[in-house]
Amino acid sequence: MPLARDAVLAVGLLRKALATRRARIDLRRMLAERGPLPQNRFRIAVYFADGPVNMYQMRQWYAPLRELAREWPVMVISRAIRGADALLRDDALPVAYAPTVRDVEQVLDEQDVRIVFYVNQNTRNFQMFRYGRRWHVFINHGESDKMYMTTNQFKAYDYAFIAGDAARARLSRTLWDYDLDRRTFAIGRPQADHYSGALPYTPDERxxxxxxxxxxxxxxxxxxxxxxxxxxxxxxxxxxxxxxxxxxxxxxxxxxxxxxxxxxxxxxxxxxxxxxxxxxxxxxxxxxxxxxxxxxxxxxxxxxxxxxxxxxxxxxxxxxxxxxxxxxxxxxxxxxxxxxxxxxxxxxxxxxxxxxxxxxxxxxxxxxxxxxxxxxxGDTAPGSSTRRFHDAVRVLMERWDDRNSSSAG
CATH class of the missing domain: 3.40.50.2000 (Glycogen Phosphorylase B;)
Incomplete structure (x- = not known):
């Protein structure tokens, strides 16, 4: 049995290595074809340090973020080869591939990023937290009653966008000395305003x-x-x-x-x-x-x-x-x-x-x-969650302006 497990593990590692190699080649080609991103354009970045296995966490945010980008241009900062490859293939949002900390710093030098969104709790998020003068906001990849939803890691972010009263109650029971009123915004489920896709079957009486x-x-x-x-x-x-x-x-x-x-x-x-x-x-x-x-x-x-x-x-x-x-x-x-x-x-x-x-x-x-x-x-009428999502971003942009003006003064 140990030998069989080792063989399976070896095959899995080889497949992963080959997939990474292919992704690296494809990634270089796609980045070369696209060319550099326009400088000083993006005000919001989504930080994604994961590979393809967690792409579902990003994909569920594509539609809300594309709509938000009409007001505040949005980009993705991707740290992993295969994750960046998947993001570029999806072609849903502009992507900056930043495998090293130096690359991340170059992106921030070239863009006026004022808000950074995070869809998960990847430990590499802490490499991004080092950069101040911007808001770090946990938007998560779903609402649930899992223990994941009450982790003390919420405190690592400047703000969190949560779904509603249930999330507030959950966090208030668990987190000590956490200012829910100031540091959280209840936005509902913006994804629900973007349900789409053609049915893969013909409806009948079933x-x-x-x-x-x-x-x-x-x-x-x-x-x-x-x-x-x-x-x-x-x-x-x-x-x-x-x-x-x-x-x-x-x-x-x-x-x-x-x-x-x-x-x-x-x-x-x-x-x-x-x-x-x-x-x-x-x-x-x-x-x-x-x-x-x-x-x-x-x-x-x-x-x-x-x-x-x-x-x-x-x-x-x-x-x-x-x-x-x-x-x-x-x-x-x-x-x-x-x-x-x-x-x-x-x-x-x-x-x-x-x-x-x-x-x-x-x-x-x-x-x-x-x-x-x-x-x-909260209110699940069509468009209500999207409106609250955009309102929360506007508040943070105003707070960024206030902080920036104070620092400049």
Missing amino acids: RVVLYAPTWEGDRPSAHYGSIVTHGEALVSALLATGRHRVVYRPHPRSGVVDPAYAAANARIVAALAAANAADPAAQHVHDTAPDLGWQLAAADLAVVDISAMVYDRLAAGKPLLITRPVDPEALVDDTGYLAACEWLDAADSGDIVERADRVLDDPAAVERLDHWVRHYF
Whole structure:
């Protein structure tokens, strides 16, 4: 077994090295074709030190940031070869590749960056924190009740953009001596104003169930993933009815830690393909597309793990079931929505059809859902979150002007 594991590890390292080499070649070519970025143009930078595995954290912000760029030009400072390669291929925002600290300093010398956004807690963020005279703002990559959302690392940033009252309550319970009123801005979920994408199926009388599990996690406290414990049973039950359409959207990191998780994921994908081959009208979907939008809006029911997907779906205001973690060490915040949500236990996964019908046909569910939507995101009327996002940026730009004037004086 150790030899087999070593062989698998060696193959994985070789593939990663080859992918990095290809990305380096492609990156040089794309940067040469594009030419240098115009100097003194960008006022906002998104700092991204990660590679392609965490690109989902950036991609969900593309649409809101592009709209913001109409008022305040936005760029991305990318530190990793393969991350920069992916960003340039997406061609969603201007990208500066800055692998070294000296490169970062050159970008800052060439641009009048007044706000730096961060979508995650990468330890290399601290290399950017050294530069003052600009606001460092944590915008995160989703709202959830994970312990990640209450980390003391919030204090490392000058400000944080949060979703709403639930986030405020969560932080106030956890962080000591943190000025929530001044250092946080509640903006809701701007991404919800940009749901898009064409349906990959033709709508019919089938009920659409989105199953969007998270990855397996890298420690017991974060073992929220359900593919092994719930996934195969619930997907099999839904495929057997002939009256459901499954949209399966696994987390991009599924199986990176646990081979059993990767194998179960592969079996679910194979089951979807087999079901479609047997009944082409079923049009089940294995969704690996980078953009998230139509999935949340089109599904009649969503089955999700404890992750940002809970709250992405909640922002859509439509019914959902949450898988209950099997690992007793998995941390579950039972003070918010998870204290009142509809849980799906692993033992009940095979009864998903009955559970789904009950949730979808419960008249009281709409009222309960509306309460929690307001608690987490505030006003979710179209455009409301985008307006709050832009208003928060304007406030920080005004504070930058005030500070800059004081320093100049």
